[in-house]
Amino acid sequence: MFVKFILSLVIIFGVIFSVEQPVLSANDPEHTYLDMQLRQLINSIAPNNSGYQYFILPDSENLSAIPFDPQNELTKEKIYLGQMLFHETALSINPINSKHWQEASCASCHFAEAGFRSNLPQALGTGGIGAGKLRHPDPDAFPAEIDKQNILAPSVLNSAYQKAMLWNGRAGSTGVNGKEKLIQSFDINRFKLDGLETQAISAMNVHKLGTAAIALIPEYQKLFASAFPDRPYVGSEVEDLKRAGLAIAAYERTLLSNEAPFQKWLKGNKMAMSKNQIRGAITFFSSSCVHCHTGSNLARDEFYAVGFDDHPKDWTGLNLGRGTATQRAKDDFKFKVPPLYNLIDSSPYGHGASLTTVRQIVEYFNNAKPQKMEAKYSGNLSIFFKPLNLTNKQVDDLTYFVETGLRDPNLIRYVPSKIPSSLCFPNNDDLSRKQLNCD
Ligand code: HEC
Ligand code: HEC
Structure with missing residues (x-):
């Protein structure tokens, strides 16, 4: 009994000192x-x-304390779905070279270990190989097959607090952009949403992602139904893409340091x-x-x-x-x-x-x-x-x-332990699968 008491004291103090580290x-x-x-x-x-x-x-x-877009109210169900989708390699179904089918996700370029940024001057989506900070271009891929941009990938951490997204702020119809006529807005702002929602929907296309494969997975059918109870079915690519973007944006809003x-x-x-x-x-x-x-x-x-x-x-x-x-x-x-x-x-x-x-x-x-x-x-x-x-x-x-x-030491809490497709994530190329012990 006494030994147990002393032991628990040791453990309690151990925890206090290791967690708090009073400097x-x-x-x-x-x-x-x-x-x-x-x-x-x-x-x-x-x-x-x-x-x-x-x-x-x-x-x-x-x-209720996190800023949100009134057209995309935050619910636990939507956030959970978004967390899965943000890491879901099964979304990656439109790579330029089919060899790279289902190999990348949003989190290939915005991952927790890198503060939801990337450690590369050009973050690598599909066509990249290797996990986390070991990611590099597939040496066998033609440059055009590799999803990368000529600008640094910013963090999605604390992104709930900005209404205009991207380095030049072109994504989003509210906040500063509400008063602007953006010339180069392409078609990106057609939904008249905040920047985060706008960017998530647009990123689905930009990064060659699609929902056709996950629409066949029963768990996703359930998750979409509980996240969007007003339209509880999946299978219409355009509408599913939009809802996937909304769910991802809801999840991104909870990424707070x-x-x-x-x-x-x-x-x-x-x-x-x-x-x-x-x-x-x-x-x-x-x-x-x-x-x-x-x-x-x-x-x-x-x-x-x-x-x-x-x-x-x-x-x-x-x-x-x-x-x-x-x-x-x-x-x-x-x-x-x-x-x-x-x-x-x-x-x-x-x-x-x-x-x-x-x-x-x-x-x-x-x-x-x-x-x-x-x-x-x-x-x-x-x-x-x-x-x-x-x-x-x-x-x-x-x-x-x-x-x-200004460093939250525990961003890993935002990463799921598994995703509904059961594929390797956030990357699913051969090398990543080895490095992430997925095989
Ligand atoms: C006039 C406004 C302004 C001031 C003052 C300013 N910053 Fe910044 N800061 C920016 C802008 C704008 C950028 C992004 C610039 C770019 O990428 O072209 C930036 C970028 C940064 C970055 C890089 C972040 C990233 O994600 O790449 C850091 C770090 C930073 N600032 C820290 C500081 C610190 C520390 C100070 C005070 C010594 C400071 N800034 C003063 C506007 C400012
Ligand atoms: C190939 C790597 C790559 C992939 C994959 C990727 N992103 Fe990005 N992301 C970037 C880059 C690069 C930028 C900056 C582009 C710019 O400013 O013009 C960016 C910008 C963003 C921003 C804007 C952040 C800010 O502060 O302005 C958000 C939000 C974002 N991405 C979310 C996503 C989501 C959601 C997905 C998946 C649907 C995704 N990204 C997939 C590279 C990537």
Whole structure:
């Protein structure tokens, strides 16, 4: 009995120390002082006295607290279906070379281990081989058979907090786009939905996915029926594609980095951030960063020119960013402000994959020398893009805050343990199957 008691004490303390890892003591006066400084700073920044609430991400289960499109209400059933579809390799039925049939999914290019981004300058869907960060182009594939784009794949983490999707914001009919006549909107915005829903539906076509194969799987028939009770049958490709997109978008809205140290700290756990993380946060919230990276996702549904280089593979030669979508010269070279969580899980960064470390980015903003001179000559560079005169120590701490304070260590909780087709996921090519122990 006594031995059992001692054993459980050991286990309890083991758990406390391994999970919480109190990096500092609660009565360290320096920590208390820094903590107070950051709290005051955040309170002074948050608009309309909203306080920390302005920066807090809700729990993923608290559906009424997550921003949603009224045409796509969040239900547990829809989110579950979307989680399956996001990882479902059986959707990949229209590859250019049939050899690659059912080998890729959305999560080939946006996977949890990489912070729902990819570690490649060109994320690889169908025609790529290998799992996770080992993914590379199939050496036997012709370039045209490989699903990749000449722009970096942004994260879908915390995407519920932006209404315009894609680097130039062309996807979506609400928010900033509600007031815009987007020239290059193609047919992408025909459903008049938020960007996330719009993008998910459009991505089904762009990435050569289709629902014909899953429509034959009884479990999917059930899942579609419970997610969309008003139309409880599957089999019409166009309508199913749209509903698959809606379900995927619902799932994407629940991908929130709410277990990051900074989030825990905002919710009252003073011990969740170390002194260096708090110092970095103070630099972040007292410098220009927070003008553009703000709110729950530390981003903004707005477009700024900060002079990052284009992708070396960009066929346009000069990516005009938002200017491409609005056809207005004053929008040239502006790109959407990306959210800042879990960036350390994968590199490179920027729409053109032109920066390789977070530290490089912090130094870039500190020096304010644009990579792309055309952005400077256009006169569109943001007035917030100017030298910050941060000391080396401030650069260190700010980098550390972005890398670790803004990292949710447990994104794997959003990945399903299996999918209804029973195929290997998120990739199903021979090499991935070996690496993922699927065979
Ligand atoms: C071949 C890799 C690849 C696949 C597969 C892929 N994506 Fe993407 N995704 C990208 C790239 C690249 C972009 C950026 C394109 C741009 O901005 O023009 C992107 C952008 C996005 C965005 C916009 C994020 C933002 O912040 O603006 C969302 C949302 C998204 N993808 C969701 C999906 C969904 C859902 C699927 C599956 C239906 C999917 N993606 C499949 C590569 C991929
Ligand atoms: C004027 C607005 C603005 C300011 C100020 C600003 N950013 Fe950004 N940031 C952006 C935009 C826009 C991008 C995307 C640019 C691109 O890809 O062309 C970006 C990209 C980034 C990225 C890369 C993210 C990714 O997904 O690739 C990081 C990291 C970053 N910023 C951190 C910071 C930090 C730290 C500061 C303060 C030192 C800061 N930013 C200041 C607007 C801003």
